[in-house]
Amino acid sequence: MDSLNSLLDGFGTALTPINLLWAATGVLLGTAIGVLPGIGPAMAVALLLPVTYGLEPTGAFIMFAGIYYGAMFGGSTTSILLNTPGESAAVVAAIEGNPMAKAGRGAQALAAAAIGHFAGGMIGTILLVALAPTVASLAVDIAPDYFAIMVLAFIAVTSVLGSSRIRGAASLLIGLTIGLVGLDQMTGQQRLTFGSLQLADGIDVVIVAVGLFAIGEALWVAAHLRRTAAEPIPVGRPWLGRADLRRTWKSWLRGPVIGFPFGAIPAGGAEIPTFLSYVTEKRLSKHKEQFGKGAIEGVAGPESAASASAAGTLVSMLTLGLPTTPSPPSCWPPSSSTASSRDRSSSSANPTWCGA
Template sequence: MDNFSALLEGFATVLHPVYLLWALFGVFIGTAVGVLPGIGPAMTIALLLPLTYSLEPTAAIIVFAGIYYGGMYGGSTTSILLNTPGESASIVTAIEGNKMARAGRGAAALATAAIGSFVAGTLATVALTFMAPVVARLAVQLGEPDYFALMVVAFVTVGALLGSSVPRGLASLALGLFLGLVGTDTLTGQQRFTFGVPNLADGIDVVVVAVGLFAVGEALYVGSRMRHGKIQVIPVEKGWRTWMKRDDWRRSWKPWLRGAAIGFPVGTIPAGGADVATFLSYASERRLAGKERRKEFGKGAIEGVAGPEAANNAAAAGVLVPLLTLGLPTTATAAIMIVAFQSYGIQPGPMLLQNESALVWALVASLYLGNLMLVVLNLPLVGMWVRVLRIPRHYLYAGIILFGALGSYALNFSPVDVLLLVLIGLAGFFMRRYGYPVAPLVVGMILGPMAEDRLRRSLAISQGDLSYLVASPFAATAYAAIVVLLAVGIWLKRRERAAA
């Protein structure tokens, strides 16, 4: 009952006209960046981080949550009409959605994607509302070795399961751990890996790394692969009120519910987030389809759009459970959102619901309202999003790099930050070019110092006894869970490849 009262207070906060405008701004920008190929929520949040420091924490977090959800919605538009996923989690949507658009049923594909996203997003947010307080209460009882074990789980699973290659994912994680060590050791006061540069004594700002990887590096990578000539966008038939026929509704509602049931639990564990959830949902829909319906898969089956899009948005809510209650990011966007919290001196974790209760429940309430806003933005305004697809790419990515440089300089008004931005951006470009995932790097940089602190405290309590790290039942279970998560993750990856 206390949680229900807190949620009502969150709605009272978000329904204030100022916060409603910020929520609308977030979902609008999120949808726009989701529509544009190559620009995802992680890049947008990283780009806006330096520009939102003037906002109060509640307003900023509502904006970022809106961008997160909006990016998941908007990715379906470019997948269906352009056959170019705006977000990696929208790859599956392109398989069937673009075929539907080419057959003159693009409106039905867009409608089932938007309505399915709303249904699954709302159901997953309800699950988040009830699950987050329970997880937080359990997490308060954990000790130092338990938290260190949780972070090791995050390191291993995120490094091994994000990206197409386990060695490359672990290499990216190792680079992130190294960057997290740069600066002054809090225990001894000695500088580490600063190479005599005074500006590095306080460490490398995570915002500079995030903007460099997700904005500059991504812009360079997409720009290098930009196709020339006019972009061909499949037109959408008018009269959106009649987009979905009775048969389309009948074929879509079960995939919506199944997608929500698959996406939320997959999102809560570090096993690939929405990307894996969408492929798993697609494989399930293809298997459950009747003999006649199964022949439509690969040629424009509406179930192949409805299920994955629902799983996509349900997983987005699932990712917030470990983020808010344990402080563990399991996706690139979640890692950037942790940076957003930390920039305001707020540390996500088990005490977040106690120390920042008003902010957390305002965030959850904004997810409900954001889902409703996104249906309005994605159905009647689809014509506007089609026009957004025609923005010249060279103007777009030049602007991204410019704003990234201005934002990084504004952090400390130091040219060194701009130089670091360029170097990290180039590193991000080559990482994308040669198949190294960037998400483990950011996760390693954020969690690395925290894991080091937990490890040192554990060893100080046990006077150097390493067995103390696995003495508690929870820590031992966590290390055993690494094997299970890796096995499940590898199985899901194989299902993902089989579905593709």
């Protein structure tokens, strides 16, 4: 059981006190930032990108995972308490979570979401470790056909960007144009530098990520700022009762089964599995009449699916270098590229498609 060993090895690395500290810091920061209105996981990671500069790659990666999961949970918190999902994956949490909060069961909804994220993250990670070696050996076999992978990546990118293919292709091409700026890697020919020495270095992915997720998002929010304040709701009794547990434990376990495969396939994302999980929970529930009015399964299942799909996206991200969602996993290459800029020898071995 080679992958089992590497799983235990991975837990061993992650469980060292210093790495646990980075993970805890990441989750704390991610939740704190994710709870802020208008900031989803993608923007939280973009904002906190520089925080990991001082860390070695493993620590940085651990912290990023913490920030991402934390921000996802932070996003569901606002979904549940304010009925204002910060990102599309948290929409489902608002459908059931907000009615629960209005009925004074906000704490139970939050707990169901938190434990759901934990279950989804754990099961997703275990599946990731089990599957990654297989996918990675496949990846090694097709290594000469980088071109095919790049085409797949481009198609994946255009289809995750929304319902319109033309608009997806347009943003892809703008990105490719930004990527063209600088020296041609094979010949050293200057492209689109207009004689500027600064542009000859190319445009760093971090700059693009911050511009897109932080500056762009800030200006977009500014243009459409909601001028009326949202209504906060009291949290209520902070315990998850035995009846609630009996209703939710199956949902927590079912979520990852739906979420993980969707995260792993290109263009999967977290939106579809959360909705699928919601529909599944509704069909299987003994309390169908409660759905839409605050059914706890409707929070637990989708939240667990969301976390597991995040782990699923890491399968293709870590083994093929393909970001399959537009949000953070595509921002993780910057962390590895900052790591590789310190260690030039590895940068050629690990091409990151974000900067292709």
